[in-house]
Amino acid sequence: MARRVAFVNNKGGVGKTTTTVRLAEALAKEGKRVLVVDMDPQGNASSMLGWVWDPTQQQPTISHAIQTAADGAARTVVQPVAWDAPYAERIALAPATLDLESRMSEAGVSGAWRRLDMALDGVDDHFDYTLIDCQPSVFHLTQMALAAAHDVVIVTEADLYSVEAAKRVYEFVVQRAPKDLANPTLTVRGVVVSALAPTALQAEQRDSIRDIFGDLVWEPAIKVRTTLAEANTDALPLTDGRVAEPRAMYELLAQSFLKAVPAP
Template sequence: MRKRKNKRVAAGNNKGGTGKSGWVANVAAALADEGCTVLVVDVDPQANVSRRLGRPYRKEEPLVTTAEVIKSGEVGAAADGIVPCGWSGIYAERIHIIPSRFDLENRISEAAVIGSRGRLARALEGVDDDYDFTLFDCQPSLGHLTQLALAAARWGVALVEPEYDGVEGAVRFRDFIASEVNRKEMGNLDLAFAAAIPSMVDGRLAGHAHHLTSLPGIFGESRVWESIPRRSVIKDAADEAQPLADQGSRGNEMREVYKTAALRMIKEFA
């Protein structure tokens, strides 16, 4: 089945540390557990999701990264950057990645060149049709690198830490996408904001409970997805660059959480 752009999802927030990369890595695993194939495109020069998925950049074994794929900007160029993720078993089969590295920063200075914003969209043309999902891990900015991802994506989802700054950053991401002027500039009128996903939620904090109740009024009830709680097992899996499945029974609760998100993605996007 050819699915084209419809399953391309960009995870963003104009604030850092809200759980974007954690969500991309863990929801990719949950989608793989459901039998889906996933292409992760790391569009953050910090390359956190590349490392967590077992594909850190090593000078001794250089990989083609998003930096080179975007620099080329030719139709289909993304194919040169795809590698299986570094996890074992079904994850390596079903989760592929175009990793990132710090050199991706160099693409920002090219933003004024005509056609530059469409480079990633062009590079992916015809490349990700057969994946069930393509997930873009964005940096905490609405600048050129995030615009490259949004020019290619069908949906934007915000990871919303329920604190003042986390909500504001998500609102800026949502509003950026909602602007028809921006979507025209990016050559992508089909792009839509799909979900505000409460993230890093700490049930002990009154402030979090307060901000959670405000989200349906801000984003619309149907766009507020199930919350992702804050749990230390997520940090441990991230540090070890391993899937949650490798954390044994400690990972079960969070695997269920990401499974719920994966099922919702399959229902709403596929």
């Protein structure tokens, strides 16, 4: 089984999806085989990896696999990414669309919180890491991800509301997940500071994050860069010269990841 890592925050817009996708890219450059599971109905991770929803086609998504409620159901969902890069063959995707919202209605069904774990059973055995991009909440979809995961990475921006949300996620994982999700070994492995702007206030908040989470905070903090946002929007890998700095930041962050997250 791959080492499964859930990327979480209780607040949206903090760079969680970008971190998931760009770490997958950097890990693939390191020779790691990576599966990205999109557990956010917005489907932004899927779009960043070049997947395009076509309503005229029967395209299996992670929602279908979860609905099946069977071991290994995600096998028909996992597919190559659309990037044109030499390392892209080491990245695969279980995509999502807005239909994933429908799974929320199953939250009260007995054992429904285990359905992602069931769907991935045996499917990610030949990957080194499964990175799960969670929606900005700690409700049913995120709880399915946390029940299936071995580790958690909290992504936050350097602002008060993002940090407060990060603290809520940390408390949920530490205090409730072991019992409520029957996952006693689930561990927060890191905190990523994303979209850091060059202002005194942002620097102050970054230092506050370090004070709160201590050694869990990974380096480097990811600086806000227009070229990174453009690459995300255009569903492009970080390969050309315009994105040299963002590429280097995520390659360094991948080293922090590899040090903190146990090898499978």
